[in-house]
Amino acid sequence: MMARPWQTPQLLLAILVALVALTHQERRKTFMSVEEVPVSEPHVIATLQFVINDFNKKSDDKYNFRIVRVLKVRKQQIECFYSVFVVPWFEKYKILNKNCTDG
Numbered sequence: 001m002m003a004r005p006w007q008t009p010q011l012l013l014a015i016l017v018a019l020v021a022l023t024h025q026e027r028r029k030t031f032m033s034v035e036e037v038p039v040s041e042p043h044v045i046a047t048l049q050f051v052i053n054d055f056n057k058k059s060d061d062k063y064n065f066r067i068v069r070v071l072k073v074r075k076q077q078i079e080c081f082y083s084v085f086v087v088p089w090f091e092k093y094k095i096l097n098k099n100c101t102d103g
Helices: 007-027 042-058
Strands: 034-036 074-076 078-087 092-102
Touching: none
Parallel strands: none
Antiparallel strands: 034 074, 078 092
């Protein structure tokens, strides 16, 4: 069965429109800021340590896990509001509520 002569240009036009739309979407600027940061940054090291400790605390495994290699770190700006219960003389901290939105 052969395609009708008018169907081929329509198919090519549809492909072209899809490619232009995808290219436009890729170039569009967003307000969300995501950037790559070096692993040696102090906030990255502290965050990784917190994640490892928290994971090992909540894990039922008898072995502790550790991060062997970090390939890439990306930082994203977001806004978070926390309600924290603090007893400083016992060094007790508990997050009661958190509300985060993309920045």
